[in-house]
Amino acid sequence: MAKRVSRMTRVELIVSVRDRYGGAGRGGKEQILDEFVAVTGYHRKYAIGLLGRTETGGTAPRPARS
Numbered sequence: 001m002a003k004r005v006s007r008m009t010r011v012e013l014i015v016s017v018r019d020r021y022g023g024a025g026r027g028g029k030e031q032i033l034d035e036f037v038a039v040t041g042y043h044r045k046y047a048i049g050l051l052g053r054t055e056t057g058g059t060a061p062r063p064a065r066s
Contacts, residue, residue, distance in 0.1 A: 010040050014050055021051040 005013075013036070021032050037047050 005040055013040065018051055018053075 017032060017036055021029055021036075024032060033044065033047055033051070036042070036051065037044055040047065042050070
């Protein structure tokens with residue numbers, strides 16, 4: 001049985017991984033997400049939402065379409 005990661009550790013992990021995730025390409029995001037899900041135990045879609053948010057809780061602004 002795997003050990004559970006504490007809530008504070010998960011919060012610290014979210015903050016540290018968020019910048020790396022935001023700057024990665026599609027393949028890099030997939031790898032980062034796989035590692036994040038394995039460590040935290042979060043569902044994949046929930047993890048995508050967490051890592052896609054800004055520090056204030058909103059979503060990152062998208063570039064305007066042309």
